[in-house]
Amino acid sequence: MNDTKLRVGIAGYGVVGKRRRQHIDAHPDLRTVAVCDRLFETAGTFDDGVRYHTNYHDLLDNDLDVIFVCMTNDIAPEVTMAGLERGLHAFCEKPPGRDLNDVVRVRAVEARHPSRKLKYGFNHRYHDSVRDALEIMRSGELGRIVNLKGTYGKSKLITFGQDDWRTHRDVAGGGILLDQGIHLVDLLRLFGGDYVDVHSFVSNDFWKYQVEDNAYALMRTADGVVAMLHSSATQWRHRFQLDIAFEKGGIYLSGILSGSKSYGAETLTVIWADGEPDGDPREQTTRYNHDPSWSDEIAEFADAIRLDRPIENGSSEEALRTMELVYRIYCADPDWKSRWNLSAATLTGNEVNQSNGN
Secondary structure, three states, X not given: OOOOOEEEEEEOXXXXXXXXXXXXHHOOOEEEEEEEOOOOOOOEEOOOOOEEEOOHHHHHOOOOOEEEEOOOOOOHHHHHHHHHHOOOEEEEEOOOOOOHHHHHHHHHHHHHOOOOOEEEEOHHHHOHHHHHHHHHHHHOOOOOEEEEXXXXXOOOOOOOOOOOHHHOHHHHOOOHHHHHHHHHHHHHHHHHOOEXXXXXXXXXXXXXXXXXXXXEEEEEEOOOOEEEEEEEOOOOOOEEEEEEEEOOEEEEEEOOOOOOOOOOOEEEEEEEOOOOOOOOOEEEEEEEOOOOHHHHHHHHHHXXXXXXXXXXXOOHHHHHHHHHXXXXXXXXXXXXXXXXXXXXXXXXXXXXXXXXXX
């Protein structure tokens, strides 16, 4: 193994970019050497020697091995593709783009550079509550899944003093479902599998931006597992909840450790429906006080590069499938699909028919 640290460039040095850098520099195999952000007035060098630039083109002129893309949805695919074309490994935050076409374009570039690793930041997979729930599910002790119900919501689209780009369709591509709810969509796929039937209501009636502030979906897999989803920007008390019912019990995920600390304690409750169900089964709750997700996600990416391993979580294939489901939810509401001219070309083959309930 080469002991030289991988040289990292970060495109987009806002809240997320700075947080990524903390965990990049804490990893023994990674070192940030340059960043870029449009808010820098000029190029220069920080006191610690890291160079900063006003645009990603200049960032890519540095001697890099890896690029982390923490930019708005309209430009993130462009920067990811540019990094891959320069021979860099690329890590891109979710969502992978504004629509499916963005993901398809990136994957075409990725296919031309098979030795480069591409990973997307589906960070919630690395929370201990989610990993423990997966372990329980895979053990089979609770039997097969019967249904899932998830809610993920915050009180508005523009939070924590950030820019309002998330409210502009041409920049963001979508609203609360694409921005935050995509984590829940990813987890519903992770636990439940692929959904063949999708029905939905999508609305921007409250905040009245160009993008949705609420999305409701009812979905079913080929073997009959039903999932319900509510992605909301009118959840006045921030909330993350995922309930999974099994034949012999259930798993309830509640709260998520986040930078805002506004989603409550992260807990995992397991119930065992022993004997005759009486509605008050034996249960056990675990509370998590540490969030390893950011460091573990980056560590997995570094291992994939150093050891030439496949991307375990957040591959471009996973990103495409999750984006497909997001767009099937959008297109399953005929009014929403028509209002924003979400054409059938956005979806591929069977996805078009499935999103229309055929």
